[in-house]
Amino acid sequence: MARNLGIAAMAMELMESLLLRKPATVMYPIERLSPPERFRGRLRYDPSECSLCGLCQRDCPADVIKVVRKRVEKEDGTKEMTGHLEFEMDRCVFCGQCAYSCNKGSITFTREFELAQGSRDLFMMKSESANVDDEECDVDTDVVP
Numbered sequence: 368m369a370r371n372l373g374i375a376a377m378a379m380e381l382m383e384s385l386l387l388r389k390p391a392t393v394m395y396p397i398e399r400l401s402p403p404e405r406f407r408g409r410l411r412y413d414p415s416e417c418s419l420c421g422l423c424q425r426d427c428p429a430d431v432i433k434v435v436r437k438r439v440e441k442e443d444g445t446k447e448m449t450g451h452l453e454f455e456m457d458r459c460v461f462c463g464q465c466a467y468s469c470n471k472g473s474i475t476f477t478r479e480f481e482l483a484q485g486s487r488d489l490f491m492m493k494s495e496s497a498n499v500d501d502e503e504c505d506v507d508t509d510v511v512p
């Protein structure tokens with residue numbers, strides 16, 4: 368008898384906590400939760416410090432990044448490296464490896480998470496890179512192998 372009363376009390380307690388508990392979900396999109404500080408949302412590429420080294424392309428497990436670079440001859444006869452990065456963001460798994468590999472801090476992640484698009488083309492990102500010193504890159508190819 369005492370045992371049954373104990374179980375009934377526990378059941379009442381559980382019912383009470385379930386009824387009073389705030390739901391874990393929210394009425395999205397009317398209500399939005401803030402992603403955590405280190406959330407990896409939309410990728411941001413800043414070409415200002417990028418040396419076109421190709422490490423991000425080499426380490427990306429999803430083959431998202433293509434580093435295109437070439438040497439151009441200036442009027443004074445000296446050569447300089449120029450190029451850009453291309454991102455096929457529909458393949459990105461947001462693992463963060465590119466940002467980890469980049470020693471220039473050129474790749475970071477925002478906390479934007481509403482990234483759906485109606486067309487695959489809209490996931491393609493292309494960014495010109497600032498010209499970099501020829502010495503920083505040791506290959507002479509158009510696309511980093």
Ligand code: SF4
Nearest residue numbers: 417418420421423469
């Ligand atoms: S973004 Fe970083 S890792 Fe990628 S090419 Fe530029 S400097 Fe290198």
Ligand code: SF4
Nearest residue numbers: 427459460462463465
């Ligand atoms: S987050 Fe991962 S999958 Fe996405 S571009 Fe960077 S390395 Fe590639």
